[in-house]
Amino acid sequence: MTIEPPDAVPARVDTSQPLGQAVVAMFRGVQEELEGYPAGSVKIIIFGGIAVHLYTSHRVSVDVDAEVFHCDRSLSKQELIESLGATPESFIDPDTGRTLALNYDLSFNTTLGPLHEDYLDRAIQLEEFDENSPIHIMIAAPVDLAISKLGRATEQDIGDIEKLLRRGLILTTDLNRLALQAIDVYVGNKEPPRSILRNIISDYLETTDDEAPERHRPLD
Numbered sequence: 001m002t003i004e005p006p007d008a009v010p011a012r013v014d015t016s017q018p019l020g021q022a023v024v025a026m027f028r029g030v031q032e033e034l035e036g037y038p039a040g041s042v043k044i045i046i047f048g049g050i051a052v053h054l055y056t057s058h059r060v061s062v063d064v065d066a067e068v069f070h071c072d073r074s075l076s077k078q079e080l081i082e083s084l085g086a087t088p089e090s091f092i093d094p095d096t097g098r099t100l101a102l103n104y105d106l107s108f109n110t111t112l113g114p115l116h117e118d119y120l121d122r123a124i125q126l127e128e129f130d131e132n133s134p135i136h137i138m139i140a141a142p143v144d145l146a147i148s149k150l151g152r153a154t155e156q157d158i159g160d161i162e163k164l165l166r167r168g169l170i171l172t173t174d175l176n177r178l179a180l181q182a183i184d185v186y187v188g189n190k191e192p193p194r195s196i197l198r199n200i201i202s203d204y205l206e207t208t209d210d211e212a213p214e215r216h217r218p219l220d
Helices: 018-033 048-056 077-085 142-148 155-166 172-184 191-205
Strands: 042-046 066-071 089-092 099-104 135-139
Touching (some): 018 099, 048 142, 066 077, 155 191
Antiparallel strands (some): 042 066, 089 099
8 A cells, every 4th residue: 555745745837848839829919909908807717637737747638627716897807718718829749840839728617627716725726827927827726627527537637647646746644635625526427536535546546666656767
């Protein structure tokens, strides 16, 4: 049985890869359009495969799952979202050499899965959009990212959660506690995410020594 360290590995957001650079470029366009607006006029938080990639470089995603959680009254939130959806960013997948298009997912909604009420408090702000910028871009913390994936829980979602665990970015104790709190107030069938959570944690804790968690390796 694996024994977890007392603390999780500090989460680092890496935008140096082509996909990360495309994410920055997408929101740079909005930043330029908002020139002259007060700092923090627009605040966006990113979930999904993009967030997983920024933490782990685990896989490439072409959809930005994000929530505009604050928008200045003088701005139209709907027009802002439509503008993001209309301007895909191209980038080259280093693994295949193919040119891919990064798109803002207009259908993403944080109510599609459980989400802890304190998720914004744990989010990490992208350094490229500092406190003086009219737009602030946040990345959901690893534990909240994992919780949000318990609703749909595709094979890819489960793989993402396991990757975050193996990197030591989440402790099973924190994941279990916060996820159960989120599921308790989740509007939907609560048993599937609870069952998936139990299975993920059980499978992870049964990892053999030969399959030691990646937290023992240097981060990429």
